[in-house]
Amino acid sequence: MSNLRRNVLQCFKKLHRTRLKVFNGDQMALTAGRLKINEEFKKNKGVDNxxxxKAMIAFGEDVERELRTQIIQAKEIKPGVFEARITEDTLKLDNIPYDDNAIIEKGTGTPCCKSRPK
Structure with missing residues (x-):
């Protein structure tokens, strides 16, 4: 088996494993993910360049990383209350609370697009 073929199969398997982990318990998302992954690989089966x-493998790896780090599952446990399933792979950024009273002082921040010269 060629090294390139092995890389394609590894990417395919990794996408499916990530799909199973990210969408665990959500049968509709699991099915949609499986169909989409299989469709994309079948569509490009005839590519021989x-x-x-290599570019498609890199894209598949990027998609896998996005799925693993950016997607979270949330389910409503009671009306208006949701529980999010965050994994160790989920990207966690610093959260700055929204302040309704915040005022941008002149000379700071980015100017409004309407104030830019045309």
Whole structure:
């Protein structure tokens, strides 16, 4: 088995494993994810340009990373109250609470697009 073929199969399997982990318990999302992954790989089955294949593998790895780090599951446990399932892979950024009274002082921040010269 060629190294490139092995990389394609590894990417395919990794996407499916990530799909199973990210959408655990959500049968509709699991099915939709499976169908989409399989569809994309079947659509590009005939590609034989090595550089194009490498680019598609890189894209598949980027998609896998996005799924693993950016997608969270939330379910409503009672009306208006949701429980989010955050994994160790989920990207966690600093959260700055919204302040309704915050005022941007002149000379700070980014100017409004309407104030830019045309």
């Amino acid at each position: 090595e550089e194009a294949i």
